[in-house]
Amino acid sequence: MFETDQWAFSGVDGKISLHKWQKIIDLITGLFSAPSGYIVQATSKGYRVVIKSNEGGSHFETNPILSPHTPLFCKYVVQSNNIVYVNAASKSEAWNTLPEVVEDGVESYLGLPIHWPQGQIFGTLCLKDTKKTSYTDEYFELIEQLRDLIEDDLALINSFEQMREVAMLDALTNIYNRRALILLAQQKLSLAFRLGFDVCCLFIDVNDFKKLNDTCGHEVGDKALIILAVTLKAHLRDADIVGRLGGDEFVAVMQVNDKNKLNGITNKISTEYSKALVKSDICDLSLSIGYSFTESKKQSFETLLNSADQAMYKNKLSKKRDK
Numbered sequence: 001m002f003e004t005d006q007w008a009f010s011g012v013d014g015k016i017s018l019h020k021w022q023k024i025i026d027l028i029t030g031l032f033s034a035p036s037g038y039i040v041q042a043t044s045k046g047y048r049v050v051i052k053s054n055e056g057g058s059h060f061e062t063n064p065i066l067s068p069h070t071p072l073f074c075k076y077v078v079q080s081n082n083i084v085y086v087n088a089a090s091k092s093e094a095w096n097t098l099p100e101v102v103e104d105g106v107e108s109y110l111g112l113p114i115h116w117p118q119g120q121i122f123g124t125l126c127l128k129d130t131k132k133t134s135y136t137d138e139y140f141e142l143i144e145q146l147r148d149l150i151e152d153d154l155a156l157i158n159s160f161e162q163m164r165e166v167a168m169l170d171a172l173t174n175i176y177n178r179r180a181l182i183l184l185a186q187q188k189l190s191l192a193f194r195l196g197f198d199v200c201c202l203f204i205d206v207n208d209f210k211k212l213n214d215t216c217g218h219e220v221g222d223k224a225l226i227i228l229a230v231t232l233k234a235h236l237r238d239a240d241i242v243g244r245l246g247g248d249e250f251v252a253v254m255q256v257n258d259k260n261k262l263n264g265i266t267n268k269i270s271t272e273y274s275k276a277l278v279k280s281d282i283c284d285l286s287l288s289i290g291y292s293f294t295e296s297k298k299q300s301f302e303t304l305l306n307s308a309d310q311a312m313y314k315n316k317l318s319k320k321r322d323k
């Protein structure tokens, strides 16, 4: 699901054509003969102008974030979840102390709430004028229709995000599935060859996992897999690609600056996994971990993965021998 309390568009976003929203704002400001129009997003962190009209009367820049405590007309739209229309702000005691009125000379404000498909507020669609206005019912109907077009786009992004999650995430552990992992890892390798950094592929396999399923049940087995995914996410960096290949096999693909640190990282993962299992009252499970590094010449992710798999297998055999 789309994270509705996050800033939705920082700059141009491929998921939606902000160009279309720009056209809507320019069209409205033109039709209403208003000097400025905006689409503003509101989150718990404050307000951010996503689109402003190109007409030149805009006082707020796109992208800078205004604190949630800033007294703004938009804030009243969001709080009331209703249309706010003020046509002669300087004459109204309720509005004439707002900085937008005192400092920017706004006399007329019309703002409508924009909603995410589940009904939460996305932000506002608003128009400001330095003159008194008297918009007719037709104007209201028109701006409401245009607001609905923006809401249709938000519904589209939301379903796109849901589909993306279904297609890319492993349903049990919520980390990347095999397909997404391979795709993203291949992209990381291309970048690494272009920019000249080293990439490491970690192959992680749970030892005697079948035994856990057989003795404690499939549900406990599932829990142990979820804990491994959480442990990997917690002890690797955000930029690392962490995925489940299938069964009890997990893979992490990461940029490395110091190859000597890898043993420390794999030991840390193993000890933290044991600790997390104990915390959840699951009997201790050990991990076999192998890794491989990119070579200077171009190579496919498949080759890198196979080398890491072989290294993991060696590690597993040595553990079995030591038993």
Ligand SMILES: Nc1nc2c(ncn2[C@@H]2O[C@H](COP(=O)(O)OP(=O)(O)OP(=O)(O)O)[C@@H](O)[C@H]2O)c(=O)[nH]1
Residues within 6 Å of the ligand: 172, 205, 206, 207, 208, 209, 210, 211, 213, 217, 218, 219, 220, 221, 222, 225, 246, 247, 248
């Ligand atoms: N609970 C649970 N078990 C799964 C899932 N996917 C695969 N498995 C089981 O994981 C087990 C993996 O078994 P093996 O590949 O033999 O691995 P192992 O028992 O860890 O043996 P070694 O790797 O040799 O230590 C199989 O019994 C699968 O049925 C899952 O999503 N949940």
